[in-house]
Each structure stands twice: as C-alpha cells, then as structure tokens.
Amino acid sequence: MERLSGLDASFLYLESSAQLMHVCGIILLDPSTIPGGYSFADMKAVLEARVATIPNFRRKLKEVPLEIDHPLWVDDEDFDIDRHVHRLGVPAPGGEEELREVCGHLAGIPLDRSRPLWEMWVIEGLKSGQIAVFTKMHHASVDGVSGANLISYLCSLEPNAPLLDLAPKGETPPPPPGDWELFGRGLVNNLAKPVKFFRLLPATTSLVTKTVGRARSGTAMAAPLTAPRTSFNGNIGGRRTVGYADISLDTIKEIRHHVEGATVNDVVLAISGGALRRYLADRGELPESSLLASVPVSVHQTSTKARGTNKVSSLFAKLGTDIEDPVERLHQLAEDNAHAKDHHNAISADTLQDWAEFAAPRTFGLAVRAVAKLRLAEKGPVIHNLVISNVPGPPVPLYFVGARIEGFYPLGPIFHGAGLNVTVMSNNGRMHVGLLGDRDAMPDIQDLADDFPKELEALRAAVLG
Incomplete structure (x- = not known):
C-alpha cells in the first residue's frame, strides 16, 4: 500500500x-x-x-x-x-x-x-x-x-x-485502509499544503531570477512557447499510429568520438532533427525556425524522494531543423545542449515532484477538457513540438520468457499541442526508435521513422567521409 x-x-x-x-x-x-x-x-x-x-x-x-x-x-x-x-x-x-x-x-x-x-x-x-x-x-x-x-x-x-x-521479494500486503481513514489522512495532507507552498517559494523565486540571468547571457536552455507550428501541433484525437526503425549504436558512438564535445544524446537529437527536417520538407511544411523538443531527464540517481515511480525532470532543446548541414546541426546541438545541461543541473532534482504535489484531479480534469473543447492548442503559442526520450537499455542480448529480443520499440504518450512522441532505446548494439503520433495528424508516421536511418547515414558520411 x-x-x-x-x-x-x-x-x-x-x-x-x-x-x-x-x-x-x-x-x-x-x-x-x-x-x-x-x-x-x-x-x-x-x-x-x-x-x-x-x-x-x-x-x-x-x-x-x-x-x-x-x-x-x-x-x-x-x-x-x-x-x-x-x-x-x-x-x-x-x-x-x-x-x-x-x-x-x-x-x-x-x-x-x-x-x-x-x-x-x-x-x-x-x-x-x-x-x-x-x-x-x-x-x-x-x-x-x-x-x-x-x-x-x-x-x-x-x-x-x-x-x-x-524484483523485490513478494510479501503478503496489508489490507487497504477504510474510506474514513483515507479521508482523515487526506484532510491532514491538505492542511499541510500551505506550509509546503510557502517553503517552495524562495527556492523557486531564486530559480526564476537565475534563469533570467542565464537567458540574458545566452547560457539558458531553449525557452518553451517559442516553437513554430506544424501539422502535429494541435488538438489530438483518440486514435494512434505507430512507426519504428533501427539505427546502429556503434555508428552513433563513432560519430560522437569524431565531434568534440558531442554526446550520444546529442547525436540522437541531431538525427531526430534531420529526420524531422526531411519529413516536413517532403510535405512542404518545414518552418523557418527550429522545432523545439521537450526532453525528459531521469533524476532517479539524484532525487531525495523515496516515494513515487516517476522521477523525471525535463529540458527543452532546439533540434536544428532550420540547419541543412548535418555536421553543423550536430555542432550547434552539442553547444546548446551543454548550456541546457548546466541550466538543468542547477535546478533541484525534486523541483517538479515538489510542485506536482499540489496537482488536483478536478482542476486538471477541467483544464484538459477546456483545452480540448476550446481547441486552445491550436490558437495559442506552441509550447513544444514533440517529446523525445532516450532510454538506456541492455548492452547484451536478452531473452523474454526464453525468446531472444530482436527489437524493442518504446512508444511514449502524446498531448494536446504535441501530437508526436519519439523514444529511442539502446539494445545490444542497436538503437530502436519508436514513434507514436495522432493518427489524424500523422497517418504517414512510418515515413518519418524511415528517415532516421537515412539521416544517420548522411551524418556518418559527412563526419567520417
């Protein structure tokens, strides 16, 4: 319990x-x-x-x-x-x-x-x-x-x-508490919320001040609400479409070693930016400014919270979709992401979890319905274009109930205003790329998936010759 x-x-x-x-x-x-x-x-x-x-x-x-x-x-x-x-x-x-x-x-x-x-x-x-x-x-x-x-x-x-x-050893769980006990606990937790709120304010105010300073000096991560609009940045429906592809982890590592300051994640984001550039250009939709991705960051190793499953933060990254040359795009991403990581590391690992404690089911539910009914995701500025996640996987072959795993394509959720999720997972020398999108906005999502190996090859040829 x-x-x-x-x-x-x-x-x-x-x-x-x-x-x-x-x-x-x-x-x-x-x-x-x-x-x-x-x-x-x-x-x-x-x-x-x-x-x-x-x-x-x-x-x-x-x-x-x-x-x-x-x-x-x-x-x-x-x-x-x-x-x-x-x-x-x-x-x-x-x-x-x-x-x-x-x-x-x-x-x-x-x-x-x-x-x-x-x-x-x-x-x-x-x-x-x-x-x-x-x-x-x-x-x-x-x-x-x-x-x-x-x-x-x-x-x-x-x-x-x-x-x-x-897995943790299974134990006989205690019976769940009764409704009156839960109600009493809930009242106590709610009474403590104002105190917790005011404790969070000083650190949050300081964070905002430091972020403004970083923005003025050009060392802040990319800002939300600055993303261009694309065909997958509106209200989403309930139907989904999926795509997937494989790319070589060894090639990604080789590219990283030849580009000073680049990381595996930088290369993955550069490939994603190039693939999205190809996809949008083929449809006559390529914006003049760069697409903006929300990139989840695991804080399992740094969080002080014992409770809770989701221990993540997030940073924003421009994908360089406005840059044609793949090597120039990677260099720009590596530089921008270095600033973004410094900015992110200056933020407490528990900040998002602390503020999320004030989430209220009715308030969130009303907000989601209002966004959908009023189609606000199609009228206001775009917060970010998509979510891109990089999940580390096993470096050796694994067997699922005795069957060898030949591909594992993760598919993350999509949101109103950001109807595309790209998640990559390493597995035994391969990078498995999983894409999930809104079916009405991206019926041809596999075309985008097919652009990932093309963009990796273009980047490899440009870097390694």
Whole structure:
C-alpha cells in the first residue's frame, strides 16, 4: 500500500479519452530460441508465475473519498492474468504494415482503472516468423527507466536461464485502509499544503531570477512557447499510429568520438532533427525556425524522494531543423545542449515532484477538457513540438520468457499541442526508435521513422567521409 506521488497522480488527472497517458512498447521476439518451442499457454503461464512475485504488476488504484488527496496503490486481491495477457493474430499477409496497424489500434484503447494498469498482447502470425508482444503500462505506474526495469524482470541472459532476480521479494500486503481513514489522512495532507507552498517559494523565486540571468547571457536552455507550428501541433484525437526503425549504436558512438564535445544524446537529437527536417520538407511544411523538443531527464540517481515511480525532470532543446548541414546541426546541438545541461543541473532534482504535489484531479480534469473543447492548442503559442526520450537499455542480448529480443520499440504518450512522441532505446548494439503520433495528424508516421536511418547515414558520411 502506497500513496501516489503528485507527479505520478498527475498522469491520471491529465488523462482523457483523447489524451491517453499510458506508455507502450513493441517487443519483437525470435521464438526459435525458446526451450521446447513456443506456445501461448506456456508463455502466459511463465508470465503469471513471474508477475506474482512483483508487486508493481499486481497493484491497482484506490481512490480517496471526494478526491481530496492522491490515490493509493493497493494489492489486487482478485488479480487474474487473463485480464492482462491476451493473444491475437496479425491480419494477412502479416508484414510490418499490418503489425503497425494492430499496435496503433491497441495504443488507442485506454486501460481499465479498476484493475492493475498494464496489459500485454501476444501477436502471432507474422510472416517473418517472429512473435510480437505489445506492452502497455500507465505512466502513473512507470516512467522510462522504471518501465524498462519492469520488463527486465521478465527477461534472462540465456534462453533456458532463470529469470533475472531483480524484483523485490513478494510479501503478503496489508489490507487497504477504510474510506474514513483515507479521508482523515487526506484532510491532514491538505492542511499541510500551505506550509509546503510557502517553503517552495524562495527556492523557486531564486530559480526564476537565475534563469533570467542565464537567458540574458545566452547560457539558458531553449525557452518553451517559442516553437513554430506544424501539422502535429494541435488538438489530438483518440486514435494512434505507430512507426519504428533501427539505427546502429556503434555508428552513433563513432560519430560522437569524431565531434568534440558531442554526446550520444546529442547525436540522437541531431538525427531526430534531420529526420524531422526531411519529413516536413517532403510535405512542404518545414518552418523557418527550429522545432523545439521537450526532453525528459531521469533524476532517479539524484532525487531525495523515496516515494513515487516517476522521477523525471525535463529540458527543452532546439533540434536544428532550420540547419541543412548535418555536421553543423550536430555542432550547434552539442553547444546548446551543454548550456541546457548546466541550466538543468542547477535546478533541484525534486523541483517538479515538489510542485506536482499540489496537482488536483478536478482542476486538471477541467483544464484538459477546456483545452480540448476550446481547441486552445491550436490558437495559442506552441509550447513544444514533440517529446523525445532516450532510454538506456541492455548492452547484451536478452531473452523474454526464453525468446531472444530482436527489437524493442518504446512508444511514449502524446498531448494536446504535441501530437508526436519519439523514444529511442539502446539494445545490444542497436538503437530502436519508436514513434507514436495522432493518427489524424500523422497517418504517414512510418515515413518519418524511415528517415532516421537515412539521416544517420548522411551524418556518418559527412563526419567520417
């Protein structure tokens, strides 16, 4: 039993029928490595045995009366694996296009909040002979790092080896508190909020002053609300579309070593900027100014908060879509991102989590409905164009319930005003790029995915010759 942090709960409050706040992933598996061969029944049985030992897979929400405080995680006493692990076949001919169509449809279906907030769909019938597993976890229960860790609990280093013993030991959870007790706790927490608010003000005021100083000296991160408008920067609907691609991590590292001051993340952002430039130029939509990305930053290592799953901050980065030369774009990004990191590091790792404690479900819900109904995302300035995340993955091959992982494409959520999410994850020498977008705004999202390997090759040729 655990109270959600304000940041975790905010992903519940921000959710609507169009703005879905779950994190998805497409895992491509080679079933030939499974000892004894693949069967759905066996895979589900192994998953059932494993999730029984991992509390995060078995917890569900319990609301506080009158919603005066954030919900709690409690154990689902009626947990049933059949409500979470499903099986379906991809339509003929079973190619990548059909798989993406199925996964886009699944990404647009909200999770049932009366049960633990995760699902897995085992997808068969691919002409490649692979098995795909489509995963879905609510952002209230995972962020990029913790989500990857949860999946790793289901993996091993060899096909017939025991699963990684990384999960906390399961214990019999206590019964959840009654409604009156929760209501009383909520009242106490609300009474303490004014004190917490005034404690945060001095540090926040100082932060604003320092940010203004950095902006004047040209050493601040890129500012929100300065992004140009594109076709995917408006209100989003409930339908989703997905795309994915693979690029070489070794090539990215080689490029980084040849460009002074550049990091792997700088190269990833430069490739993203180049791919977006190609995509928009092909459609006659390329803005004169650079696209602006919101880049989540994990603070798991620096946060002082013991409670909460989402431990992230964010910085803003211009992607250099207004720069044609890929090497010049990378140099500019490396310089800008160095300033952005210094600026970000000067901000307390707990700032976002501290302020998120004041999130209120009714206020957030009304705000989301107002933005959608009044179409405010299409009228005001664009806060940022898209979200780009870089999630570190395993440097060695992993086996999911005995099946070798050949691709793991993460798919983050999209928002009103920013209908595109790009998430990359390293895995055994490869970078798997996952794209999720609003289906109405980006029906051809795979075209953008296909531009990533093209842009990597262009950058490699320009840097290495």
